[in-house]
Amino acid sequence: xxxxxxxxxxxxxxxxxxxxxxxxxxxxxxxxxxxxxxxxxxxxxxxxxxxxxxxxxxxxxxxxxxxxxxxxxxxxxxxxxxxxxxxxxxxxxxxxxxxxxxxxxxxxxxxxxxxxxxxxxxxxxxxxxxxxx
Numbered sequence: 761x762x763x764x765x766x767x768x769x770x771x772x773x774x775x776x777x778x779x780x781x782x783x784x785x786x787x788x789x790x791x792x793x794x795x796x797x798x799x800x801x802x803x804x805x806x807x808x809x810x811x812x813x814x815x816x817x818x819x820x821x822x823x824x825x826x827x828x829x830x831x832x833x834x835x836x837x838x839x840x841x842x843x844x845x846x847x848x849x850x851x852x853x854x855x856x857x858x859x860x861x862x863x864x865x866x867x868x869x870x871x872x873x874x875x876x877x878x879x880x881x882x883x884x885x886x887x888x889x890x891x892x893x
Contacts, residue, residue, distance in 0.1 A: 764791045767848050771841050784826050789834045790845060792821050797846075804828040804835070846893055 764787050772786035795817070796807045808828040810817040835842065877885070 763849055763852055764794075766852055767845050769845075772838050775837070784824060784830060784834075786834070786838075788821055788824065789826065789831065790842070792817065793831070793835065793842065794846065794849060795820055804832040807831050843893055850893075 767787075767790070769786050769790065772790070776783050776786075792807060792811070796802065796810070799816075801807055801810055805828040807817075808826065808831060811821050811825050812818075
């Protein structure tokens with residue numbers, strides 16, 4: 761959640777009118793969307809339900825419960841900005857974590873050779889994921 765404080769949310773914050781009822785803060789919607797993506801909850805209705813059922817979502821959303829329409833509208837309205845924010849999150853995480861390395865010890869495993877990724881296939885998947893972001 762603290763990572764959202766480092767993101768540039770000015771476009772989303774400035775896009776709301778100063779009149780009318782108070783909207784949900786964009787930071788809360790962004791952090792809940794990012795957390796949902798990280799935990800495999802992608803759909804607006806599932807995200808809205810998770811805010812009622814899941815302690816972690818309730819904590820992230822400060823126990824507020826925007827409905828699925830609010831979530832879907834926010835995602836649709838700020839889709840390009842969300843892609844940029846997600847990239848910012850990855851860059852911040854990379855800067856904080858730096859290089860992560862593991863030992864080179866080889867251990868015999870019972871993994872299926874058909875399900876293991878080749879280096880080339882892993883690179884293709886990486887390019888595909890970058891294209892989706």
